Amino acid sequence: MLVGAVVLMLVTQPWLSAMVLIGIPATLLPIVWYGRRVRRLSRTSQDRVAELGRYAEEALSGIKTLQAFTHEAVDKTHYGQRVEQAFGSAVERTQQRAWLTGVAMLVVFTAVGLMLWQGGQAVLEGTMSAGELSAFIFYAVLAAGAIATLAEVAGDVQRAAGAAERLLELIDTQPAIQSPVNPQALPSPLRGEITLENVTFTYPGRETPALNGFDLHIKPGERVAVVGPSGAGKSTLLALLLRFYDPSQGRITLDDRDVSTLDLAALRGAMGLVAQEPVLFSGSVAENLRYGDAEADIYRLRTAAQDASALDFIDALPQGFDTPLGPGGVQLSGGQRQRLAIARALLKDPAVLLLDEATSALDAESERLVQQALDRLMVGRTSIVIAHRLATVIAADRLLVLDGGKLVAAGTHAELITTSALYRHLAALQFGGET
Numbered sequence: 001m002l003v004g005a006v007v008l009m010l011v012t013q014p015w016l017s018a019m020v021l022i023g024i025p026a027t028l029l030p031i032v033w034y035g036r037r038v039r040r041l042s043r044t045s046q047d048r049v050a051e052l053g054r055y056a057e058e059a060l061s062g063i064k065t066l067q068a069f070t071h072e073a074v075d076k077t078h079y080g081q082r083v084e085q086a087f088g089s090a091v092e093r094t095q096q097r098a099w100l101t102g103v104a105m106l107v108v109f110t111a112v113g114l115m116l117w118q119g120g121q122a123v124l125e126g127t128m129s130a131g132e133l134s135a136f137i138f139y140a141v142l143a144a145g146a147i148a149t150l151a152e153v154a155g156d157v158q159r160a161a162g163a164a165e166r167l168l169e170l171i172d173t174q175p176a177i178q179s180p181v182n183p184q185a186l187p188s189p190l191r192g193e194i195t196l197e198n199v200t201f202t203y204p205g206r207e208t209p210a211l212n213g214f215d216l217h218i219k220p221g222e223r224v225a226v227v228g229p230s231g232a233g234k235s236t237l238l239a240l241l242l243r244f245y246d247p248s249q250g251r252i253t254l255d256d257r258d259v260s261t262l263d264l265a266a267l268r269g270a271m272g273l274v275a276q277e278p279v280l281f282s283g284s285v286a287e288n289l290r291y292g293d294a295e296a297d298i299y300r301l302r303t304a305a306q307d308a309s310a311l312d313f314i315d316a317l318p319q320g321f322d323t324p325l326g327p328g329g330v331q332l333s334g335g336q337r338q339r340l341a342i343a344r345a346l347l348k349d350p351a352v353l354l355l356d357e358a359t360s361a362l363d364a365e366s367e368r369l370v371q372q373a374l375d376r377l378m379v380g381r382t383s384i385v386i387a388h389r390l391a392t393v394i395a396a397d398r399l400l401v402l403d404g405g406k407l408v409a410a411g412t413h414a415e416l417i418t419t420s421a422l423y424r425h426l427a428a429l430q431f432g433g434e435t
């Protein structure tokens with residue numbers, strides 16, 4: 001429409017058209033200039049709203065801790081300040097957008113006014129007929145209307161571009177850990193032999209390595225318990241085995257294959273993780289268990305739950321395996337969550353089991369049930385357990401004592417009690433002198 005109107009204008013009145021056409025860039029320039037500003041403001045405004053959401057989510061998910069520390073008034077003030085900031089950004093963005101439209105309209109109508117004045121003069125002087133002026137005004141109004149719409153659309157595009165920029169940044173982010181293009185296949189069945197050769201790893205932004213020149217060989221089916229003071233690198237060892245990070249030096253192998261040459265899904269599929277505070281997702285008990293095996297039917301779920309000493313309490317839930325968990329669903333005790341996580345790992349049937357035992361004191365009965373479940377889970381698998389309980393340490397084939405990212409001693413409980421001062425100290429601390 002714009003092009004057609006401009007052609008008709010040029011054919012009927014070249015000099016008047018020239019005036020209008022000079023008006024067009026004069027209109028577009030402020031639009032582009034203001035458009036950039038609106039785009040920047042749009043992004044700031046979105047960041048502020050996201051920050052607001054993050055703050056609210058954090059406060060609500062930790063509401064009990066927040067109330068226990070009577071932190072409500074402080075959080076209310078902080079939240080209020082963030083709302084004000086987000087509101088301020090939104091107001092500024094809206095103001096600038098209003099300016100954008102206003103300036104564009106002003107320039108367009110100024111050009112129309114000038115054109116009418118010049119055209120009126122020409123009609124009075126007799127160099128143009130009233131009909132020709134009417135036709136020209138009609139074309140010019142069409143052109144001006146199209147430009148006004150363009151200004152509007154440009155504003156919307158700039159606003160959308162502000163939002164898209166952030167999204168594209170996220171989409172374009174390349175994960176640091178990726179599967180190789182031609183991954184090596186894992187042998188089937190897996191033996192579950194693990195080695196770490198001179199592995200050093202430092203977390204991004206940290207100077208001291210979390211693991212430093214770490215050498216370890218774990219035989220297939222071996223039960224290894226890892227102990228050490230807080231910050232020794234125990235969790236880091238599990239994170240590297242799952243390839244959440246790559247070591248900066250040295251190599252890690254599973255069944256003689258460097259883990260960085262394996263398909264990530266295959267590597268992680270071979271490992272079962274039971275975390276210290278097991279994460280359960282929104283959804284039913286059955287859905288949570290099927291994270292271990294999406295295809296498992298109810299009979300397999302029941303068997304796994306039975307082996308994990310979880311069947312009795314699941315059956316006692318209001319809707320059994322269909323009881324919803326997570327926010328808005330049933331809350332489970334620490335021991336019950338652990339046993340569900342163990343059932344989930346049993347369904348996955350991994351060759352290697354990585355276990356971060358719960359530190360929270362489970363009561364004696366719960367601990368007995370969890371330990372029974374773990375014993376069944378560990379049968380026939382290589383297991384690496386971050387040990388917080390005496391029972392695991394005693395049952396393990398070998399204990400690894402970590403300190404400052406290094407393996408400082410290894411052996412059975414009885415050996416280490418005599419050979420390692422650090423282990424003696426830890427055992428006395430962790431197990432209350434029950435050595």
Ligand SMILES: Nc1ncnc2c1ncn2[C@@H]1O[C@H](COP(=O)(O)OP(=O)(O)OP(=O)(O)O)[C@@H](O)[C@H]1O
Pocket residue numbers: 203204206210228229230231232233234235236237
């Ligand atoms: N995500 C992270 N980013 C930066 N540093 C980290 C991160 N996780 C752990 N660290 C650091 O790495 C070191 C080893 O931590 P790690 O969690 O492996 O210790 P840990 O032995 O498991 O301790 P704990 O028994 O307290 O869980 C610590 O100094 C810790 O501060």
